[in-house]
Amino acid sequence: MKNNKSAFTLIELLVVIAIIGILATISVLALSNARAKSRDAKRAGDMKQVQTALELFFNDNNRYPTVEEWNTGKIYSTSTGVTSTYMQIIPNAPTPADGTCTDAKNTVGYTPSSDGSTYSISFCLGNTTGTLTPGPKCLTPGGIVDVDCSVAQSGGCNQDSDCTGNNICVSSSCVDYITYSSPYYSCGSNGGDLCIYNVLKIGNQYWLKESLNLGTMLCSGDGPGECIPSQGDFSAGIQKYCYDNNESTCGYVGAMYQWHMAVGKNQSCDTFDCAGDPSNTCCTTTGNDICPSGWHLPTDAEWTELTRTVINDPSCDPDTGCSPAGTELKSGPMIWDGNNTFGFTALPGGMNNQGTFIYLGTDITFWSSSAFSNKSWRRDLSANSNIARVAKARIHGFYTRCVKD
Numbered sequence: 001m002k003n004n005k006s007a008f009t010l011i012e013l014l015v016v017i018a019i020i021g022i023l024a025t026i027s028v029l030a031l032s033n034a035r036a037k038s039r040d041a042k043r044a045g046d047m048k049q050v051q052t053a054l055e056l057f058f059n060d061n062n063r064y065p066t067v068e069e070w071n072t073g074k075i076y077s078t079s080t081g082v083t084s085t086y087m088q089i090i091p092n093a094p095t096p097a098d099g100t101c102t103d104a105k106n107t108v109g110y111t112p113s114s115d116g117s118t119y120s121i122s123f124c125l126g127n128t129t130g131t132l133t134p135g136p137k138c139l140t141p142g143g144i145v146d147v148d149c150s151v152a153q154s155g156g157c158n159q160d161s162d163c164t165g166n167n168i169c170v171s172s173s174c175v176d177y178i179t180y181s182s183p184y185y186s187c188g189s190n191g192g193d194l195c196i197y198n199v200l201k202i203g204n205q206y207w208l209k210e211s212l213n214l215g216t217m218l219c220s221g222d223g224p225g226e227c228i229p230s231q232g233d234f235s236a237g238i239q240k241y242c243y244d245n246n247e248s249t250c251g252y253v254g255a256m257y258q259w260h261m262a263v264g265k266n267q268s269c270d271t272f273d274c275a276g277d278p279s280n281t282c283c284t285t286t287g288n289d290i291c292p293s294g295w296h297l298p299t300d301a302e303w304t305e306l307t308r309t310v311i312n313d314p315s316c317d318p319d320t321g322c323s324p325a326g327t328e329l330k331s332g333p334m335i336w337d338g339n340n341t342f343g344f345t346a347l348p349g350g351m352n353n354q355g356t357f358i359y360l361g362t363d364i365t366f367w368s369s370s371a372f373s374n375k376s377w378r379r380d381l382s383a384n385s386n387i388a389r390v391a392k393a394r395i396h397g398f399y400t401r402c403v404k405d
Helices: 010-061 247-253 259-263 300-310 325-329
Strands: 075-079 082-087 109-112 119-125 135-140 143-145 168-170 173-175 177-179 196-202 205-208 349-353 356-360 364-372 375-381 388-393
Touching (some): 259 364
Antiparallel strands (some): 075 082, 109 119, 177 196, 349 356
């Protein structure tokens, strides 16, 4: 009896092989993606453990570890013959690097401030991990921020002129950010602190790209609308206003300060009349202001230089608003009528007007350090193209930007 059962044809065999190849490729890709996600989860989890260990170290030593202590490969301290170990082995970043992360940016890099009051740790994520987006990240005492603080992004330098773009020279590296450092305030001591700030070069000036957000929020138990209590003396600790007593607004647009708090003076300076005694410490532009070391609250003249630079008019009168300087400095048309041409990214954060929060979404006001009679000069951006120069009572709560020394 003849067997009619035929074997696979060559074409059928090729199709089967192709299908097997596709299935194998899909399996390999799925496994590769799973491994990459696992590596990212480990990176994020390791950073949380490191942050906890560093806070335990800080609680016992009132500072964070030095680079030399970190380079021992563990987090520990020794005092009076007793050794406390907070992390037995500092974790290394899993390899290979994933996503767009380079090998250099994938490496965990620890950078403490000179006084040990804060730190930054660079790492990189290849994929979305929880609420974290892919790319370079920076761990600070306040949490993980979406900033590249790796040494790999910069070249060697001795001074700012050795760097290009927005970069400045910090510890022999060109970087476009700073880690907040001040002898008067330990950044990260308050959970709402912003400890990493981006740098922006406009003309011959370097500015911080974000408004400062440091200190303890006043009126946190009150409802929205008002916050009348005055901020205490700078020496007693930094206090801030957040719009409508909501700390999340400080996280978005920055914090508001009375003038004495911004310039680092006594509360009595808010009412002192400098017309009669211009040499009084309340009236000078130097002092222990709120800005990071190496930076300062801009003077009225420095605000004028900025507004003239962004419209390329060295003679414009700041009292007229130097139009359209306001438009050039505003964050952009998606939020309000600005072009954000230079990346200054001014946001309409409103103000605290002698206790009442007003103008959120339409205005923002910045302090200068320059006193005028019993007032001080400020800069207003509102629903026009100007950046108005106005002398205003110092008891108001306005925002602060810092300019490099």
